[in-house]
Amino acid sequence: MDNYKLYINGKYVNGDSGEFISVENPADRQIFARVPDGNQADVDRAVAAARAAFPKWSALSPEERADYVGKFADYIERHKDEVGKTITSEIGTPVKYVYGLQVVSSIEQARYYSDLARNYSYSEKCGNNIVRKEPIGVIACLTPWNYPIYQETSKIFPAIAAGNCIVLKPSQLAPVSAYVLSEAAEEIGLPPGVINIVTGRGEQVGTLLSKHEDVDMVSFTGSTQQGKKVGMMGIESNVKKIALELGGKSASVILRSADYEKAAVGTMMECFLNTGQTCSALTRLIAPREIKDDLENFMLAFVKELKVGDPNEPDTRIGPLASEKGFHKVNRYIRLGIEEGAKMICGEIPDDYENGYYVQPVIFTDVTNDMVIAQEEIFGPVMGIIYYDTEEEALEIANDSIYGLAGAVFGDEKEALEFAEKIQAGTVLVNGGAFTIDVPFGGYKQSGIGRENGKCGFDEFMEVKSIRIG
Template identity: 45%
Template sequence: MSNLDKIFIDGRWVESSSLEILDIINPATETLVARVPSGNSQDVDEAVAAAKAAFPAWSATSVQQRQQLLLAIADGMQARFDELAQAVSDSMGCPLAVAKWLQIEGPIEAMRLFAEHMDAVKWEEPMHDSIVVREPAGVCAFINPWNYPLHQFVGKVGAALAAGCTMVVKPSEQTPLQDYIMAEILAEAGVPAGVFNLVPGTGQNVGAHLSQHIDVDVVSFTGSTRAGVEIAKAAAPTVKRVTQELGGKSPLIITASADLEAAVRFGVEDVMINSGQTCVALTRMLVPSGSYEEAVAIAKEVAESLEIGIDDQAFLGPMSSQLQQQRVMAYIEKGVNEGGRLVCGGETQQVEGKGFYIQPTIFADVNNQMAIAREEIFGPVLCIIPYTDIEEAVSIANDTPYGLSSGVFAGSESEALAIARKIRAGQCYLNGALFDSRVPFGGYKQSGNGREFSSLGIEEFLEVKAIQRNVG
């Protein structure tokens, strides 16, 4: 990985106009792993200008040309698989073995799938006596998160390239390293100058200026609901399209007919993967009252079996930063003060004297009015809530300002599906199903708007034009 002292604009690595620097700290070892520029509004202006200038030619390319380019990018990612995994592991502290399958394999597949998804888009179709065409929306600004940095990069960049848009990408301040590799991969694959531009920096500087920029047509943001609201406000005066993938407090309904041990194990591991730093984590486990204590005991056993660290056996890495560790610990303290029963975990931990780790934490005796059941904690914390019947379970599941994800574990798929249809959320995982980038991803309510992945993800970056013919 090279050029970490520069930013990528108009197909070239150039000096930032800013003198500020972002220190990239590995939260597992607390060591400095890299420094990158922290861009400013002048950098953003130059990047947006490059994207705007590149748009006419790029938007006129054929579907087939863009499909071949996406496949070349995926091949480039595969060739640099180990570098991408190491970059994510170094900046997030994610165990390298976990980073490979959790953080890298899926994004490579998703980039390749965008070429396939393009065949499902109705680029041009007759409608009555007219022709309806779908055209690239323009210059896009992408503001990405730190928890799944390559995954969200691909969800935005892959879709926008497929649509024929140009873009400026702002990675998270904590995890920009894989984006530097991706800039090299895109250039080597043949992405024309100006189509892709990379400006690292803070949300207050780069993110805010991108959101309000007059020449940006679409903003796509992944992160907290609080930040999403601010981005929407900044974008409002220019009436640009804003898509958002925001917070979640997702339920997992386990029915009386379910295999309790399998269901609880799935639920615990779902929350603890990536150290709980997953927006779609099923952090509220709803269990029939008659099986409640048995479920709590199983959850405790599973949680305590999960290894913390960075070696190949580790399941959980650290929190992304010391600040994130402090935030999660404050929620754990709040849960105890609210009357939750701390079944296991709840403590910080270090590995070889280093790292911002938190033990896998289970709360029982939780009701849905507690802060730990209503607010997104973004750490390895699971709340287990009892219910008396399915109607109450669905009511609890939907009693949240969020609607990003959900799950149902039942004795049969038909039973699980009937319950899933009643849950107001953008996804529902039945009986242990896993994330699938071949289908649309996004949320209801305060979990955001718009969709990523699949052909619907591409359509977020398309405008619809009706060409009305005079046939009289």
């Protein structure tokens, strides 16, 4: 079993408390690593290091910072297999997907923001005046466990490329893969204090960073409930800038002009991806009532071919849930769906987790949008099918949610585009549009504040200054 340290001011140091958090492999429930249980003293050291590093780092030219960020891509590429294996051990992402799903995006982030930093307009003329973009300062990055390395780099690379310094608190469930960033920082000679890593519990380290008066911004990804708390703490302490990427209950709409089989496959793959532990998962399938029997028969046949099991097996499509807490949460929602009157046409109520947190894919039919399972984020491989009679009704159902993170539409391209424009969500896939780094990602309504990825993701880590010339 590996024991890790904190990474502060360019050095690996012991945690102040001497206490550790065990990291469990969800596929077999074995403890494979321990990380320090950070406290106030650790947070203060890390924030002080970032604060001290900020003047020199922000004073470097954009080209110099871009060179450093680009080198991260090379390092992660060289260590991709090791990083992938770590992520599989942390959260159970199958080896079939872990590199493409989890690691490639981090490499792409580094290269994208290295290029953007070189070509960004940091100062623009506005009439006789000047509008400048400047780095904010010390950024606290609070990241989740479901896409550990990608969620970290989607914040860190644009933030440091823009001239900021970072304190990262990775999830206590998946903290080990974050150390590829400190290892890379050492190899490429990143100045001390630009990136600092403090592991620990969200209610401890996350709270301390959110309240810390020497932290200028908090970038948080996680549940809407926790995001609200982080935002309130950041505002109440010193009116920090806040960026929140929160939950979702995304709808996938099959129009009558669609190839319903293609639409069903696209929706199921997005829903069950990463064992359903994706904030933008398409968990509500909205379909014309007249295709009910054909659609469900097709979906049942497809799901039977999805192997659930050991993520280290090359043909496994769905691995375990990431934690015991998540397992019990999904169990409760499946039971609740049955109690609400939805019909479970595939899957089962999971009870046994002695040998790992495995859950078979669940599809509910006869779902109405007022059911709890249609309104709340389950974060597991659970989908509900809701049928409509008119497309106006379909749109009303799709938008009837406190969330607005993502959505999808399948059908004739012109019709689907017109429908997509009416969906209240930050990202809408049309006929299976693919994820790319260069377009923004974030949500409407209670799915968050701000955007990640693309130029918008760089802008988030900038202050805007107007210089008025008389």
